[in-house]
Amino acid sequence: MATLVPSSPGGDGARRAGVGALRRPRLLTDPHDVKRALIESAREHGFEVVGITRPDAIPQASERLKRFVADGAHGDMEWMTDPRRGNPRALWSDVQRVIMLGMNYGPDRDPRETLLAKERAAISVYAQGDDYHEIIKPKLKSIARWLIANAGGDVKVFVDTAALMEKPLAEAAGLGWQGKHTNLVSRVRGSWLFLGAIMTTLELPEDAADIDHCGSCRACLDACPTEAFPAPYRLDARRCISYLTIEHKGPIPLELRPLMGNRIYGCDDCLAACPWNKFAVAANEMKLSAREELTAPKLADLATLDDTAFRALFRKSPVKRIGRDRFIRNVMIAIGNSGDASLAASAQARLNDDSELVRDAARWALDRLAA
Structure with missing residues (x-):
């Protein structure tokens, strides 16, 4: 969902009190100073990684999406067919840069341990705590307001629900790369990153795109219980347990049911199998911590x-x-x-x-x- 944050540094209350001009900070004019201060603000809000890219940095994403949809691999997810996907300027023509931010939600144990307890339910790591949309969006808005107050310009914030391809943009911004399981992998946080985006009219310094570090490894592909990857870097959502348990509205195909085990909401197998998780750490944001009642109920x-x-x-x-x-x-x-x-x-x-x-x-x- 996109939210336009108004460019009013003093705030409505400040203007009504007649002190808006006194509270308005001197704007940073050097783009490099803005970027350094922005990163510091983002880290104060709990984002471990931050990168900046251009809105036209992912020209290949649109074609890949078209192939995905043409193959019918999106299943029931009709929202994936939105023609604006792959082109951030289709969402906002004035955007000059996309700021990508990542927040760690790493578990404190291997989530696959629950799969051995057949009488209990395996709920995906990301869903064992509070809804990350409700946690990340206010933080993005706060950072966006800070950016307006300190550097000017206009902004919009996005958290997962808009027609924006966050993972290709995060790769272009240097946060990580899309692994063979199509999810983002970070050399410093492994597989466990929630993504948020701030579009801005400011022309801030860009970061270099990350490169693929998967090599010959296929651990994520081999870990998939339903063989949902017809090839590396390609997903058939119709066979993915995350899709089947969350997005699919009808009866689950009979041939796939025995392969689901005790996974009742999502699946972490391909994420947890990634060797880069040796650098992963448990989440710092307490609201993302697993609730006891949702840990293997x-x-x-x-x-x-x-x-x-x-x-x-x-x-x-x-x-x-x-x-x-x-x-x-x-x-x-x-x-x-x-x-x-x-x-x-x-x-x-x-x-x-x-x-x-x-x-x-x-x-x-x-x-x-x-x-």
Whole structure:
């Protein structure tokens, strides 16, 4: 989502009080000074990495996206077909630079450990804490206001939901590179970076694009349980567990269900397998820390959630966005994959659920447990 931050250094309240001119700082005029101060401000807000690129720095991204969509690899994600993607100036014609910022959300343990506990649920690392959109966006707005107050110009901020290709822009800005799993990899933070963007009319010094450091490694490709990568640097979302558990609205294809294990929201396998994670550290932002109740919760407990209980458990969490029915669908599939006969009662209880999506998954789970 893009937000235009007004260029009013004194603030409305200051102007009403007649002291706006007194509070207005002397504008920085040297672009290099602006950049240095901007990076310092970003780090004070919790962003570990910052880079600047031009809006026309990713000409190849549009063609890659067209191929992805033409192959049908986007599945249900119709928002991926937005023609503005790949061209930041299509979102804002006045933009001169794109400031890319990365915030570490690294886990304090290997998330794949939960996959061994079949009676428990594996929730993606990024969704075990508060919704990162709600954490990062206010920080970006604060930095953007600082930039206007200290250097002038106009700005817009973006956090994931706009038609902006953050990962190619982050690579162009030197934050890392898109690995063979198509996600961003950083030499200083591994796979665990949330991205935010600030567009500005200021012409700030650019950073050099990062280069690919994957070499011959294919750990991420080999780690994928559903073989969602038809080739290095290419993803077929229709086979990706993150897509299936989050974006896909209908019944999950029968042939893919046994491969999902106990992953009920997202999948971290390709990220966690990357050797560059040897440099990763746990997140500093406390709101991104995993909540105890979302760290490997029991499938039997999750299976009992009605809509009210679902919303209460996942308050402030990105999980709430998929809704209770899709979530319980995923839980039923995990129960079917558990091999634990004691969970059959949890599936049995959902055979009369109001949602056909849930009933279908519950029937499958019971059949699989009985096999």
